[in-house]
Amino acid sequence: MGAQTASVWPAEQHPTRWEAVDAHQVLSISAIERFRTALMHGEGDAVSHNAASLDLDSCLATPIAEAGSRPYTYPLIPLYGLQALLSDNEHAALCLEYCDTFGTHVYVNEISPEGIAARLNPPYLQLALNCISSAFSDSQAKTQEASSYAFPEHLFQAGSHIWLVMMEVDRRETRSARAVIAIIRRIRMTDDSPSAYTASSVSERHLVGKSVLLCYVLLIDTIHALQSNTAPNYSISELSFCMPQSGYPFQMINGALLHGQAIPNDLGNREDALALSIALLSNIIQTHKMYFGPLSVHIRPDPWNPYRPLTWRSELTNTVAVFNSALARWESHFLQKADHDVLALHYFTKLYLMVPSIAEFPSLARGDAIRSVQLAEQMVIPDEAWETAWDVFEHVDLAIKVKEYRISIWLPEIIFLSAVIVWRSHSNNGHRRRYGGLRSLVMYQNFLLRLPWPCCREMAAVLDLLSGSEEMTFPTYLSPHLPRRPPRT
CATH class of the missing domain: 1.10.3450 (Hyaluronidase domain-like)
Structure with a gap:
């Protein structure tokens, strides 16, 4: 009987204390580029048998899907068919309008408008901000739509899909319990901290009183x-x-x-x-x-x-x-x-x-x-x-x-x-x-x-x-100013 070779299946590995460190290490540029290329491959019959393979090279060697089939595999499929996003000028205009209008809303004004509108924020957060601003703005992109809700809905769907793709592609933070605990402690939700209105300094004001987020929720x-x-x-x-x-x-x-x-x-x-x-x-x-x-x-x-x-x-x-x-x-x-x-x-x-x-x-x-x-x-x-x-x-x-x-x-x-x-x-x-x-x-x-x-x-x-009806009739009405509640799971 020949010598058994070491298995590469993750379930048969023996965990060590270095796995968490390895999981959070930044990948090399070459590995990232190869991974992106693999995501761009189709899901045709030629690659179905390698779907569970851990060998990235075997996936790259398969032919790309033809133009008539699905162009991407999951998790990139939610990004397929999205309309063009906002330009830098449109994004800046909506950010400015957010700071002048909804940024002053009760509870929301505790979050710095300049910080939430920063260009370094993740794209799904920027799209969420643009979605809110476009709901009550008269931007050029909105006026080109047939419905008042088409443009905000497009931004909402784009931000939701981008957030989903980012979570699926890079799950290091979602796997880390320490990151979740750090977030909870960072916004001081579990502390009996003083109110932001009684903070002694500006720096302390940004650390305390984050319970306003729960009030807004x-x-x-x-x-x-x-x-x-x-x-x-x-x-x-x-x-x-x-x-x-x-x-x-x-x-x-x-x-x-x-x-x-x-x-x-x-x-x-x-x-x-x-x-x-x-x-x-x-x-x-x-x-x-x-x-x-x-x-x-x-x-x-x-x-x-x-x-x-x-x-x-x-x-x-x-x-x-x-x-x-x-x-x-x-x-x-x-x-x-x-x-x-x-x-x-x-x-x-x-x-x-x-x-x-x-x-x-x-x-x-x-x-x-x-x-x-x-x-x-x-x-x-x-x-x-x-x-x-x-x-x-x-x-x-x-x-x-x-x-x-x-x-x-x-x-x-x-x-x-x-x-x-x-x-x-x-x-x-x-x-x-x-x-x-x-x-x-x-x-x-x-x-x-x-x-x-x-x-x-x-x-x-x-x-x-x-106002012109005396009878018990009621026109069709659905309040559209808030998204419909998603079904309970």
Whole structure:
């Protein structure tokens, strides 16, 4: 029997302490060029039998795929068919517009616009920045597209595919647990660090207070849940970070707000107030969607004894009372100090608690006729909700006059849904002649047209149709100002 040769199959190797060092060493230029050449080869029958081979030379010796077949193999196939990316001048113009507009958005302004727009950043991060800027800019590349969303969608897809390819081609960082731990420690998410507003120096300010990133993620998740009429992904009770302005633990302040305990007087009037308002709205949406929403649809409204314990109606009443008390405490603490865009979100949270079926309105056009009639019959709008919708209107009127507040991402959704509440109240209740009747929707329509997001034009068109309709009809509407939620895996 001949001597056994050493196997080169990775599963049969004996790991050593030097493997991590070897894995993170920079490859030679010749190896990188050979690897690039191998990626450019096709996936025809001539190379299929060498797909699992560890011999790079054997792959390079195979013929390149013909022009009619797939030109690339994975992971380069996501890059096939992408349109031409932006030129340097277009990229610089969009970066400048980002710094002047969305770079001043609440929570985002804690991240240095100059740093995030740096040319040394990875290309997928640059494309993400350009995608946001192009959504509300009037760039030449955008005006050449047929749709308002075609150009931002192209940039979003390009950045997503480039990120995927980079992660697949070079997995050294994704395999390193030390890199993940270093990132978490670097942005100080797990530390009870002081707020960036109380930092003693500029260098310290860049190291602390990074919990604003989590606040912004929570904001995006809540607006997604509101737009898609689903439960939020994040549970408020499981989030742990510091208040972005005052530095208090978030769970301590949020618990005090919900349970009637004392709240510190030095809470911030914008970032802290917005974080608590977002948490309340997220809790209300999650409570109705996950606990009481399915019950209220499938259980008949039989006679109800309010003194019978542990029924879903009793629990719903108690939960709504807790949220109403928390909203009242928020209002007593921040009403005279918070900014108008934050106050508009607060009044919309009160509106959602009064009319939890408000998020069903956009789905009326997507469902069948029977489902639409059932939803219309269940949508009982009290007079107090109608008045609260006009409170949202008043604070939005004051907010859009300030440049930094006009770009707040929650304004389009709450304006549109509040206008729909006004329309529904005028159509079914005794409010036809109050505040101008259905023609008052024109004021909401004008607000939407003054906002920079492209979805506002479609929302304004819907309100224009509703203002001349007395019947229970609803045009097709999908909020496009945020990407659709990816399917759960």
